[in-house]
Amino acid sequence: MATVGAKIKTDNQPVRGKLRIARLDNKTLARSINLLDLLIPVIVLLLMVVVAVFLYPYVGQTFEYMNKIKTTKSEIAALETKSALLDTIDNTKQEKILGELTAVLPSTVDVSDVAIELRDKAQEYDLQPTAMTLENLSTLSISDINSGSEISGFASAALPATLQAVSVSGFSFTGKIEDIAAFLDDVTTTGTLMCINDFSITSLEQESYEEGVQIETETLPVGQRDWEINIKIIVFMMDETPTFTIETPLEVVDLGAIETAIKQRNSDN
Amino acid sequence: MDQLPRSINLLPPPTKEEEQKVELKGRVDVSSVVAIFVFVLLGLVILIINLYFKFELQKYENKKEDLITAISPQDDSTEKESTGYISRLILSKWSAYQTIIVYTTSDYQQKMVLLVDNVDTGCDVSSFDISNDKTFSFSGVCDNIDDVFEMSAKMREQNKSFDWISIDRVTSRAEINYGSESSFTTGYEFTLSGMFGDI
DSSP states (O other), X not given: OOOTTOOOOOTTSOHHHHHHHHHHHHXXXXXSOOHHHHHHHHHHHHHHHHHHHHHHHHHHHHHHHHHHHHHHHHHHHHHHHHHHXXXXXXXXXXXXXXXXXXXXXXXXXXXXXHHHHHHHHHHHTTOEEEEEEEEEEEEEOHHHHHHTSSOSSOTTOOOOTTEEEEEEEEEEEEEEHHHHHXXXXXXXXXXXXXXXXXXXXXXXXXXEEEETTEEEEEEOOTTTSEEEEEEEEEEEEEOOOOOOOXXXXXXXXXXXXXXXXXXXXXXXX | OOOOOOOOOOSOOOOHHHHHHHHHHTOOOOHHHHHHHHHHHHHHHHHHHHHHHHHHHHHHHHHHXXXXXXXXXXXXXXXXXXXXXXXXXXXXXXXXXXHHHHHHOOOHHHHHHHHHHHSOTTEEEEEEEEOTTSEEXXXXXXXSHHHHHHHHHHHHHOTTTEEEEXXXXXXXXXXXXXXXXXXXXXXXXXXXXXXXXXX
16 A cells, blocks of 8 residues: 555565565654644644734833833923022012012003103103193004004014003103103113004294284294104013923023013112 | 474564664654754743843833923023023023014114214205114205205215115205296105115
């Protein structure tokens, strides 16, 4: 009997050789695969699959934990930096500076206070108020300011979103031209943050005097005559409510520089 | 008695392969057991590592919570007197102040002095108009038309003080002499405009 692949010699072979070949053929037949032979490999394979399926989520979870640890470590570092910074801040000094800064850039504007401030300043420069009618009061948004319809020069200003301004006209003063110019400088460089809209200074060139029964007029030189100025004031205000979370970093604020700048601005007040 | 014939072993001796097979038949195949053992060990290692990182994460999260609890009273968005709140408010107002101040400082004294100084002695100015964007104009009367042009030329020469100067209007001002029924020029009304430079 022969199996596939087995070599069968011809009848020329001696009997002994033939018997050997026959026995080998039988053993070849006996070596064909049966289920018992496959049992252990199949069990091992099944176990491998079960273990892999069971362990796979844990592998993913481990990487997730590692990423979360990395993120949490950086959050802790940021919180520690913030904690150290908060410990160095003198809150009493902060509150004082905030008060001074709010006086310069208030949250709301009381127009009557502005009028009083202007009148007091005008008196310092020997200017006579001829009108304080507080006309055309309006609240301006950033787009109003940038558009140039109320005041020029702010077209390219990158103003903060919470900024507003109050526009009020009806202020008139008379005085010498140098005094008017000094008054305008004082208004825009000290005290509450405000600027002067486009304005006109008109000469009150004639000075009348009586000579006998005739009233004569004389044209005075530019520097000696009185001038009248009509101005519209733009007063800035900012009602800010900071929104932040505990994770939001805190920036370092140079309280010394702010205090110096505000003191300088208020030094003439 | 005759000897029995010698027996002949018709079965040939086993070959080398048959001997090897008999040798192996009794043995146990341990490769499968080792494979199972290795996989179980691997699984245990993975589980242990997973637990280790889980506890590490818990430790860091606890530390973060402790820090948040410590910082919260000082940096509370609902507490207007907290240090962090005031600090942020100062920062936003200061930033706004620094932006606006650039557009409001005017130096009017210097500008007015500059304009007045450039008014020709033969001219009289009746009004100055000044805008926040550094443009200006002024109007008046000059005795001679040349005075208007000389005044304009003098200001143009001062490149640093003025970016540009322009004569917007020059018109003669005439008075009528009713007696002689003639008119004569008493002066030239003008309007000059320009823009201040970096003064």
